Amino acid sequence: MKTILIPTDFSKNARHAIDFAEKLYWCERTHFCLLHAYADEVYGDFKNVSEKEFDQRKEMVKENVDEQLSKLVDDVIETPPNPKHSFETISVFESLVDAVNDVVNQKNIDLVVMGTRGKNQKSKVTFGSHTVQVFKYVSCPVLAVPMKFEYRQPKNIAFPTDFMVPYKRRELKLLADLARQFKSEIHLLYISDFEDLSHRQLDNKRFLQDACCDCYVSFERTGVRNKAEAIMDYIRSNAIDLLVMVNSRHSFVEDMLYRSTVDEIGLTAKVPFLVMQNLPR
Incomplete structure (x- = not known):
């Protein structure tokens, strides 16, 4: 339950x-x-x-x-x-x-x-x-x-990620359960100018795919620019029903100097926005 x-x-x-x-x-x-x-x-x-x-x-x-x-x-x-x-x-x-x-x-x-x-x-x-x-x-x-979003089954789920953060199995189970229930496609959106992934990125990508092994997962890449704009463009052009992102712990200096993508998306998203926490539980 x-x-x-x-x-x-x-x-x-x-x-x-x-x-x-x-x-x-x-x-x-x-x-x-x-x-x-x-x-x-x-x-x-x-x-x-x-x-x-x-x-x-x-x-x-x-x-x-x-x-x-x-x-x-x-x-x-x-x-x-x-x-x-x-x-x-x-x-x-x-x-x-x-x-x-x-x-x-x-x-x-x-x-x-x-x-x-x-x-x-x-x-x-x-x-x-x-x-x-x-x-x-x-x-x-x-x-x-969002108030103006009328419920519909989340058939297309966008998951922007740089594959640099190790994922937590409990949060991925939540995502996989939703995808299985509604027979959804999980769109892994990698924002980078480079196609090749490092060993760390490959390990994290494999872990994510293993956790969602009985779900349909696709992999997309787009060039580097403003991340929030790239994500919102992808949502509009792919009929996305649910946006998923990971909130990882940033350093104090980064918090002072840069506004996080989670903040920017949170202020502009027009679809339901699921934030998974890469924090101790």
């Missing part, structure tokens, strides 16, 4: 992510954890108040959040019901990233699914700041679903 974590701020984007996750795992026994982290709501408007007032505010917010989560589950269960799916609600007095990481570890979460924008973020922003933060710092695969 899969265990899926879905953070929600009760916005239309968050509800769309729940509906998408249900359809993606419609035929599979799945347990969904609906999470709301409310620390920002407690701290936001209150400054220089007594400890008693602060505790009262925190309790009031928690009661309101628990009530909204209960109503949300009732609504999700009814439209339409699926006996293979079960739900639980979690409300925590933490920041979103900390709350997600804690639940991921406590519940052994397989995948985090979330909307691309919160209810207070501008409509012109494709992926909001909370989504990008979860991409970068949560130690679990994260699937972000």
